[in-house]
Amino acid sequence: MSLSRCLPLGQNARVIIIPARFAHAAPASTNAASDDAPNYFQKIALRFQGVPLKGEAHAPKSAFDDANKEWSAPEVLPAIPKDFKEHPDRDLVNYPYPARPMYPPKTRLLMMPDSWFTAFNNVTGVSGPYLFFGGLFAFLLNKELWVFEEQGHMTVGWILFYLLVKNTSGYKIDQSLYQGYQERVNFFKGLIQEDLKDAVQFRKTSAAETESLNAIKEALPTALKESMALQLEATYRKNVQTVATELKRRIDYLKETEETKQRFEKEQLLKLINSSVEKQINDKSFKDQYLSNAIQQLKGLNLSV
Incomplete structure (x- = not known):
């Protein structure tokens, strides 16, 4: 006898007790007779049977859905590298790192x-x-x-309670513990990635620089030769420009010297001429001779007229 239901029959109500072996067939016939409207106790029976009610798309979930399921990790725990040492003096032969078991060891008698x-x-x-x-x-x-004291018999009850919890909720407990472990591992991985962000960026930059260096490695001698040729050409042009500037400066100096010399000679010649003319003008005999010549020229002009 597992479930019961009460059917109101008007004023004279009767309690009908249905055996468990007939309770499986009772909801279907009752649902059909009551136009898909089960009462409270029928709903409880349907819940225990895992049958969805009217309007429900999925079957109800029960705490015993995962009973007797064996949990297995989707991903094994990461093992410590064999050559890992937190200090060079660490003795891994006599004192190895403790290995964390993935599953509990095999037991007997619970x-x-x-x-x-x-x-x-x-x-x-x-x-x-x-x-x-x-x-x-x-x-x-x-x-x-x-x-054994007077309550020692309760040990049997605790063992039965342990077996009940282990077989009903052990799968969910193991799954939740593994998810918590994965979240903790992901948290520490995030910290490591945050600390190594600069190192990873430097590694990417170094790799890019190495690739670029390898790309120009073959053309580097030619580039150096062309650079040397350009430097020589620039030095040659600079020297030519220096020589041209120096020649122009010297030519300008010679030209200015020659012009200064000619101007000095001209000034001295004019000065000499002016002084000679002034001497002759101041001489009385020159004046008389000049006047006599002028009178003769005038006479010659008159005769010709």
């Missing part, structure tokens, strides 16, 4: 490690470890080395 049992297999066989641990448990109880 909680005892399997390695405790395999150690007895070569000596006592498969049943030996069970007899050993069972006898040890009985010995501890018999000699009252392990004393």
Whole structure:
């Protein structure tokens, strides 16, 4: 007997108890009879059966959907590189880094490690470890080395509760823990990427510079030769310009010297002529002779007229 429902029958109400084996068939017939309008208890029965109600596109989710599922990580944990050392003096042979297991170790009897049992297999066989641990448990109880108090029977309840939680919610717990681990790893990866941003940018820049250098490596001798030729040409032109400027300066100097010499000679000649003329003009005999010549010329003019 698992579910019950109450059907109001007017004033004289009766309670009808439906066995569990008939409860699976009852909702379908009841839904058809009640025009797809299940009552409260029928909804509860449909919820437990995982049947969607009217107007629901998907089946309802239950806490027991992931029961007895074995969780497996989509991505294994990153392993530490074999040559990694936080210090050069680190002894990796005698003191290796502890490896973080991806899955819990195999156990027997719900909680005892399997390695405790395999150690007895070569000596006592498969049943030996069970007899050993069972006898040890009985010995501890018999000699009252392990004393059970009045609430010791609750251990069985806690074990059953553990099995219930493990088989119903263990899959979701493992999945949520793995997601939390991935978020933490991504957080630290983001910090590392932020710290190495400058280094990555420098590496990209260095790679681009290396590629450009390799591209001009073959043409570098020709470029150097042409650069040397251009430098020689520029030096030659500069020297030619210097020589031309110096020649022009000297020619201008000679020309100015010659013009100055000619002007000085001309001035001296004019000065000499002026002084000679002034002497002759001041001489009385020259005046008389000049007057006599002028009178003769006038007479000659009169005769010819």
